Amino acid sequence: MSNLTSLPSWQALTEHADEIKQSHMKAMFESDPARAQRYGISAAGLRLDYSKNRLNDATLSLFEQLAEECQLEQQRQAMFDGVAVNHTEQRAVLHTALRSHDTSPLLVDGEDVRAEITSTLDKMAAFVASVHQGEWRGYTDQPFTDVVSIGIGGSFLGPKIMAEALKPYWRKGLNCHYVANVDGTAISEKLKKLNPETTLFVMSSKSFTTQETLTNTLTARDWFMANGGPEEAIGQHFVAVTSNVPAAIQFGIDADNIFPMWDWVGGRYSMWSAIGLPIALQIGFEQFRHLLDGAEAMDTHFRTAPVTQNMPVMMAMMAVWYTNFFDSGSHVVLTYDHYLRGLPAYIQQLDMESNGKGVNNHNQAVDYHTGPVIWGGEGTNGQHAYHQLIHQGSGVIPADFILPLNSHNPLGRHHAMLAANCFGQTQALMAGKTLEEAHQELLDKGVDPQAADALAPHKVMPGNKPSNTLLMDKLTPATLGALVALYEHRTFVQGVIWQINSFDQWGVELGKVLGNSVLDDLESATPRLNQDASTVELIKIFRKGEI
Numbered sequence: 001m002s003n004l005t006s007l008p009s010w011q012a013l014t015e016h017a018d019e020i021k022q023s024h025m026k027a028m029f030e031s032d033p034a035r036a037q038r039y040g041i042s043a044a045g046l047r048l049d050y051s052k053n054r055l056n057d058a059t060l061s062l063f064e065q066l067a068e069e070c071q072l073e074q075q076r077q078a079m080f081d082g083v084a085v086n087h088t089e090q091r092a093v094l095h096t097a098l099r100s101h102d103t104s105p106l107l108v109d110g111e112d113v114r115a116e117i118t119s120t121l122d123k124m125a126a127f128v129a130s131v132h133q134g135e136w137r138g139y140t141d142q143p144f145t146d147v148v149s150i151g152i153g154g155s156f157l158g159p160k161i162m163a164e165a166l167k168p169y170w171r172k173g174l175n176c177h178y179v180a181n182v183d184g185t186a187i188s189e190k191l192k193k194l195n196p197e198t199t200l201f202v203m204s205s206k207s208f209t210t211q212e213t214l215t216n217t218l219t220a221r222d223w224f225m226a227n228g229g230p231e232e233a234i235g236q237h238f239v240a241v242t243s244n245v246p247a248a249i250q251f252g253i254d255a256d257n258i259f260p261m262w263d264w265v266g267g268r269y270s271m272w273s274a275i276g277l278p279i280a281l282q283i284g285f286e287q288f289r290h291l292l293d294g295a296e297a298m299d300t301h302f303r304t305a306p307v308t309q310n311m312p313v314m315m316a317m318m319a320v321w322y323t324n325f326f327d328s329g330s331h332v333v334l335t336y337d338h339y340l341r342g343l344p345a346y347i348q349q350l351d352m353e354s355n356g357k358g359v360n361n362h363n364q365a366v367d368y369h370t371g372p373v374i375w376g377g378e379g380t381n382g383q384h385a386y387h388q389l390i391h392q393g394s395g396v397i398p399a400d401f402i403l404p405l406n407s408h409n410p411l412g413r414h415h416a417m418l419a420a421n422c423f424g425q426t427q428a429l430m431a432g433k434t435l436e437e438a439h440q441e442l443l444d445k446g447v448d449p450q451a452a453d454a455l456a457p458h459k460v461m462p463g464n465k466p467s468n469t470l471l472m473d474k475l476t477p478a479t480l481g482a483l484v485a486l487y488e489h490r491t492f493v494q495g496v497i498w499q500i501n502s503f504d505q506w507g508v509e510l511g512k513v514l515g516n517s518v519l520d521d522l523e524s525a526t527p528r529l530n531q532d533a534s535t536v537e538l539i540k541i542f543r544k545g546e547i
């Protein structure tokens with residue numbers, strides 16, 4: 001038995017889960033009229049209704065006990081204080097410092113990082129202003145019309161998805177494009193439409209070693225020069241964001257045009273750093289600051305609210321509850337806002353790269369499930385596709401429904417319909433429909449009793465399916481910042497409970513190394529072909545160029 005599963009709270013939760021599994025949420029609502037008011041939390045411009053979950057007051061007490069036994073408070077403090085909680089890489093984890101207004105010293109390896117954060121934000125603000133005001137121009141003295149952001153993973157998803165979410169705040173006259181994949185189609189399709197004279201490239205790579213980003217940047221540079229851009233103007237058209245400044249300089253980026261970031265910011269937590277430069281270019285620095293402010297408001301809530309009134313902590317506890325006590329292998333994020341259609345992919349990377357771990361902080365294999373599969377999409381589209389599985393599939397798939405109360409595009413009845421669908425889905429998941437109800441409905445429609453007997457079981461909706469509903473007045477930079485920070489802290493708290501390091505990602509390394517050796521064999525005149533038989537066969541077919 002591991003440290004975690006032998007904890008008294010874990011044992012008690014195991015027993016308690018057996019009891020809860022006997023109750024239906026519908027009955028819980030009937031016997032407790034105040035349930036919806038009690039099981040809600042407001043913070044940082046967000047409102048969480050978690051009443052449609054399979055829990056009661058006893059569950060909450062056990063969550064409190066679990067948090068205490070896992071030393072959540074101490075570990076949270078350690079993260080905010082700059083302790084090297086990423087112990088496998090000996091790194092502090094300080095994305096929260098990037099959005100903090102606190103000026104008290106924050107030491108990493110004996111150095112106060114506050115000044116670097118401020119000077120980088122100032123540099124970003126000045127750069128964004130000079131591009132917007134047309135002071136920073138292209139080589140033919142025209143203002144920039146397009147920005148191509150080149151990066152992958154955490155150096156891509158944050159800027160792309162947040163800028164997309166904040167489209168109502170876009171500055172006129174500047175369009176941002178994103179290239180991540182090493183697939184030449186991705187960059188070719190982007191460059192086709194662009195004019196090198198008015199295109200600015202932002203290359204984002206924390207490590208400055210990532211194959212996709214280096215390759216795409218070289219391709220962009222070749223395209224720039226092949227289409228009339230003079231070599232001496234590369235400095236004007238290419239800027240970089242990285243923690244590896246020497247490598248960027250060696251690559252040919254002008255030292256003045258490098259925006260620093262640091263080891264103590266994880267890639268998937270980095271949109272608040274200069275990695276967010278494309279967001280700031282798209283919406284302006286003032287709005288970017290609001291994004292940081294919203295996140296800071298969530299940080300303050302996370303640091304100060306007690307367990308059962310703490311939004312990220314409660315969301316994490318419920319995620320653990322379903323993963324470990326209800327065997328739910330996945331979690332779905334359903335955004336009822338077209339601007340937020342990319343958010344599930346963002347949370348997928350955040351959570352799955354953080355908590356997809358099988359070894360605990362004591363260097364032992366875990367004997368419990370950790371990170372579930374995170375997936376999702378925008379409502380109402382998903383209702384006509386995968387919601388079927390959530391409603392009637394054999395497993396439990398906890399769902400987060402996210403809805404702004406006011407639309408940026410109030411058009412007739414659209415928004416009320418969107419909201420009605422959102423609430424209707426959570427209601428159906430919770431209440432379901434019994435066999436008797438399904439049967440009676442069929443009889444009422446005139447179906448003959450024998451046919452109704454056969455059909456009714458297929459129309460049963462078991463209900464008792466958990467969901468959270470997250471509301472905000474409107475999707476703004478501040479509420480978006482709070483929302484993303486909420487999921488960051490939720491991810492961290494799950495990692496604390498599971499006793500894993502949420503801030504490394506060793507699992508992505510082996511594929512990169514093997515990919516490099518395969519690349520040698522694909523391109524070499526004398527391939528070694530020393531891989532397994534299947535891979536060798538695939539390499540041979542690729543070299544032939546036909547099947």
Ligand SMILES: O=P(O)(O)OC[C@H]1O[C@](O)(CO)[C@@H](O)[C@@H]1O
Pocket residue numbers: 152153154155204205206207208209210213267268353505508
């Ligand atoms: O910013 P970089 O160093 O290019 O890395 C890109 C991404 O690659 C990863 O290291 C995974 O391969 C991510 O964690 C990271 O966000």
